Amino acid sequence: MIEINPGDIISEFGSKEVLDTPNYLTVQISDREHIMLTPEFLQYINHSCSPNVFFDTKNMVVIALRKIEIGEEFSFFYPSTEWSMDRGFDCLCKSENCLKYIQGAAHLPPEILAEYQLSEYIEEKLKNQYITK
Numbered sequence: 426m427i428e429i430n431p432g433d434i435i436s437e438f439g440s441k442e443v444l445d446t447p448n449y450l451t452v453q454i455s456d457r458e459h460i461m462l463t464p465e466f467l468q469y470i471n472h473s474c475s476p477n478v479f480f481d482t483k484n485m486v487v488i489a490l491r492k493i494e495i496g497e498e499f500s501f502f503y504p505s506t507e508w509s510m511d512r513g514f515d516c517l518c519k520s521e522n523c524l525k526y527i528q529g530a531a532h533l534p535p536e537i538l539a540e541y542q543l544s545e546y547i548e549e550k551l552k553n554q555y556i557t558k
């Protein structure tokens with residue numbers, strides 16, 4: 426019986442390719458680095474406003490944010506790694522706290538972002554944005 430607990434590492438990941446612009450499959454690791462994920466199944470993890478996994482782009486591991494039941498689909502919060510996506514989308518995750526429209530961290534208020542675990546890159550961007558204002 427496989428059970429996933431908060432903090433468990435679900436998978437390590439690497440970059441098959443590094444692109445300088447984002448697309449719907451990439452994960453952002455810096456201003457000009459968007460990686461194509463390997464192993465490939467990780468590319469298909471959908472967004473949710475109540476995610477159960479997090480892409481730790483510093484340690485290159487996917488971590489469970491909460492207990493995940495067998496058969497439960499993995500989901501992650503796209504703005505936790507994406508600063509400004511090439512195109513936004515209407516979110517249909519149906520969670521209570523659904524943000525309705527997802528376009529990256531740059532487009533969300535800080536009090537919303539504060540409720541999520543964010544990549545080191547996004548945390549840095551937020552800090553710098555705050556300083557320059």
Ligand SMILES: [Zn+2]
Nearest residue numbers: 474516518523
């Ligand atoms: Zn949502």
